[in-house]
Amino acid sequence: MRLTQITHHDLDGYGASTVAAACAEVDRVIHVPRYSDVGPVFEEEVKRLAKAQASETLLMTDLGLEEQTIAGLKRFAAMNKKRESEKHRLVVLDHHASSSEQLARQGLEPAPVAERPGLSRSDFGDPAITLLIEEDSCATAMTMTHRALFATHEPERQEDLAALIAAIDALDLWRKENAAFPGGIALDEIFWENATGLIPPGHPWHDRFVSALLLAAGQRLREGATPAQLEQDAVAIRTRIVNDLLADAPDDDANLTTRSRLARALARSDTLFRPLKDGTLLSFGLDSGMFQRVSDRIMEAGRTKRVVNVQRMGTLSFRSVDGTALDGARLFRGGGHRDAAGGRLQSGSAFSLADAIAQVEPVLNPEKPAGSDSPFAALKNWKG
Structure with a gap:
């Protein structure tokens, strides 16, 4: 089922x-x-x-x-x-x-x-x-x-899960007297530093990445790691997970930062970006730093000339290689540079990728009235 x-x-x-x-x-x-x-x-x-x-x-x-x-x-x-x-x-x-x-x-x-x-x-x-x-x-x-x-x-790994659950339970219910509470604080900090800024929700790797990170942290807590030790281990844990994810990537370069390495893989994704009618690719909820790197690689590869990222709070970020980012932003009460500009949704927010598309598409690509392309269409309203 x-x-x-x-x-x-x-x-x-x-x-x-x-x-x-x-x-x-x-x-x-x-x-x-x-x-x-x-x-x-x-x-x-x-x-x-x-x-x-x-x-x-x-x-x-x-x-x-x-x-x-x-x-x-x-x-x-x-x-x-x-x-x-x-x-x-x-x-x-x-x-x-x-x-x-x-x-x-x-x-x-x-x-x-x-x-x-x-x-x-x-x-x-x-x-x-x-x-x-x-x-x-x-x-x-x-x-x-x-x-x-x-x-x-x-x-599987029930002992690691038990340690993870104990730390989250102590933190989420704010049980400061609980011995697991300091580990919960460290776990929460590691989570927010890594959860959404690297592999965004909506990508097939997202939950696999976060769950692997949490389980590895749970294992270290079970082994008796202090919050400071867990913080120090977090980068190595993350690197091991990313190495596993990119093991078969054709263009991976281990000399780059984690964000830059993952940007190459994300730029190939068909799930994070949806094409609009004019060829603009739209993404939803990407971290701003990751969006900048991914959009650059997408346009370098010739997949599109303009990309827009919509945040849940209603802000839009346009990037382009043909000077049209500013044109797009102006339609959403925004401004900026010709190839890097931003605006805001009329409604003020979006709750999903589908919702973002529904709000952006008709503004970027308004439907023309039937027959408006006809050379005689203007005569219908002529009062001369």
């Missing part, structure tokens, strides 16, 4: 995806930074699942459930009820007090689970839907504890 995971874009969210990947083959992971974006992202998945013939499992972890998301949960239940074939499965593992409050407002107040103190469950009237909230546990630990809901096998 195909498994898709939607999870938070922080250490606990990635810890949950690392555990899930150790227990099952995860087809796709969607990382969501803002709880306000969970609703639209979830809505896209519900629409996709409504058209899917085969039964799938959707796993949601570490996502605060706001009103729009809860409305999506109800739509999922209604969609599942209409299916004549096998039902889709939905597993929601959360630990936010605000989620319990929002569910109660929507008439779905979680009820305590007798056999496990601190755990509560919301009932959607569909046995294929499981929603659990456990406020005294991080989402990474919940994913491990409740893995039977989605797992296909027992995870």
Whole structure:
């Protein structure tokens, strides 16, 4: 059964995806930074699942459930009820007090689970839907504890996973008295320094890279590494992972920095960049430094003359080799140099690659009215 995971874009969210990947083959992971974006992202998945013939499992972890998301949960239940074939499965593992409050407002107040103190469950009237909230546990630990809901096998490296989970749990719940807390602080710093700036979400290597980094850090914590030692080891750990990823790369140069080495591989990707109607290649959420390096290599290779990167907060960065970056930026209330310019989306934000394309395409390439290319079109409005 195909498994898709939607999870938070922080250490606990990635810890949950690392555990899930150790227990099952995860087809796709969607990382969501803002709880306000969970609703639209979830809505896209519900629409996709409504058209899917085969039964799938959707796993949601570490996502605060706001009103729009809860409305999506109800739509999922209604969609599942209409299916004549096998039902889709939905597993929601959360630990936010605000989620319990929002569910109660929507008439779905979680009820305590007798056999496990601190755990509560919301009932959607569909046995294929499981929603659990456990406020005294991080989402990474919940994913491990409740893995039977989605797992296909027992995870390997359980001791390393246990050390990783202990560190994330202590940090995420801010248990300063816990012996694992200092390691959690170091782990969090390493995570943010490496998670999104090198291999961006959406690339096939992204979750593989981050999970390998977290598991290696968990191993060092299990072996007794201090926070300072873990920080010192992080670069070597990252280099080993990148060496493995680039083992078969035809143009790798180990003398370059990690970012420059990875930029060569990312520039070949067909998943990070989508062509617009005018040939501009659009990416979503790339680190600004990585975008600069990757876009340069893409244009050097002749794949396009203009590239644009859209950030979640609505800023756009254009790069070009033909002086058109500034032209693009001006359409989005921006400015800059002819080959390097920036602007901002009218809506102020974007929640996915598809959303970014939907907002940028009609501005860069507006549809012409039918017949507007005709030499007689102007005569229709002539009042002479």
